[in-house]
Amino acid sequence: MNRDQLRRQGETMQETLRGDGPDLPRGFGTLLTEAVFGGIWTRPGLALPDRMVCTLASLAVFPRLRALRRLTGAALDVGLPAAAIREVFVQAALYAGFSAAEETLALAAEVFAARGVAFPDDPPANVSLEQLTANGRALMAELHGDRAQQGYAAPDNPLTGALYPLAIQYGYGDIWSRPGLERRQRALVSVAAFTALRLPEQVAKFGQSALNVGLSRTEVIEAVIQTAPHSGFPPALNALAALSAVIG
Numbered sequence: 001m002n003r004d005q006l007r008r009q010g011e012t013m014q015e016t017l018r019g020d021g022p023d024l025p026r027g028f029g030t031l032l033t034e035a036v037f038g039g040i041w042t043r044p045g046l047a048l049p050d051r052m053v054c055t056l057a058s059l060a061v062f063p064r065l066r067a068l069r070r071l072t073g074a075a076l077d078v079g080l081p082a083a084a085i086r087e088v089f090v091q092a093a094l095y096a097g098f099s100a101a102e103e104t105l106a107l108a109a110e111v112f113a114a115r116g117v118a119f120p121d122d123p124p125a126n127v128s129l130e131q132l133t134a135n136g137r138a139l140m141a142e143l144h145g146d147r148a149q150q151g152y153a154a155p156d157n158p159l160t161g162a163l164y165p166l167a168i169q170y171g172y173g174d175i176w177s178r179p180g181l182e183r184r185q186r187a188l189v190s191v192a193a194f195t196a197l198r199l200p201e202q203v204a205k206f207g208q209s210a211l212n213v214g215l216s217r218t219e220v221i222e223a224v225i226q227t228a229p230h231s232g233f234p235p236a237l238n239a240l241a242a243l244s245a246v247i248g
Contacts, residue, residue: 003034010038016048017041020073020111021066036229046222048078053185054192056088058227060104061096061196067230068104072111082112083120083180088189090178094171095193123178129169136173143172143187143209151205184214191223191239196231200242207243217247 001009010033017037024032041051052075059068075085085108093101109119127135140148147153152160176186187210194202207220215223221243228236 003030006038007033008038009042010034010036013037013041016078017071017074019070019075019077020114021069024070040226040229043222043225045218046226049075049080050185050188050219050223051226052078052080053084053088053181053188054223054226055230056085057092057189057192058196058230060089060092061100061193062231063096063100063104063107064230065103065107069107069111072108073115076111076115076117081180082108082117084185086120087178087180087186091175091181091186091189092193094175095190095197120180123180127173132169132173133165134173135177136168136171139172139176140168143212144205145209145212147205147208182214184210187213187215188219188223191220192227195224195227195235195239198235198238200235200238203239204242204246208246211247220247 007030014033014037041048046054052071055071056068056075059071072085076082086105089101089104089108093099093104112119137148140153144153149155153164155161157164176183181189187206190206191203191210194200194206203224207224210220210223211217221240224236224239224243227239
């Protein structure tokens, strides 16, 4: 494929992802149409809605609201339900800080309202803390296997043990169990968000675990690559290097 073909391919994808909000800024020349829309968004190995999940996650951890506004509309256009978009933002906030969700969820509400889409109701919060803990531990075992109790998750670490029970209850027991996203999609959110946050050790951990919930090795790699235009090529390359040590 030559540059003209790549550019035309990118222009078609760019039109598909027009979304809402202001047009893309001038000054990039053909970089966006060629490298981003033609070179990244049209790669094989990961379905377009899954690429959108990864993109929203990588933008939501900062958050970058101009791009996020446009791509939230584009996410609706490619078939992601409003509940799925909300859950991407909620899960990304688990990693970046819930203050990020104050901005991303407010933006989502604006985009949904402009489209005439109802903002999804919150899921019920009728599970006891004990049950959240049990649910969280079961999910950790499903995701991580023996690695569920290693590193900062080691149960005998008195320092991390002061905080990690909350992560078990509300991260795994609550957020990972909420409706709106399939478990494989939540694994994509984790891989993409940790890549954007420049946490390659976490990418390696969740990249391995993603294979346990239905993602292929190719899909995990593509989830990282998809973040490169949105949170930087160096973090994506560092994440891929970390993955290469654990999934080959």
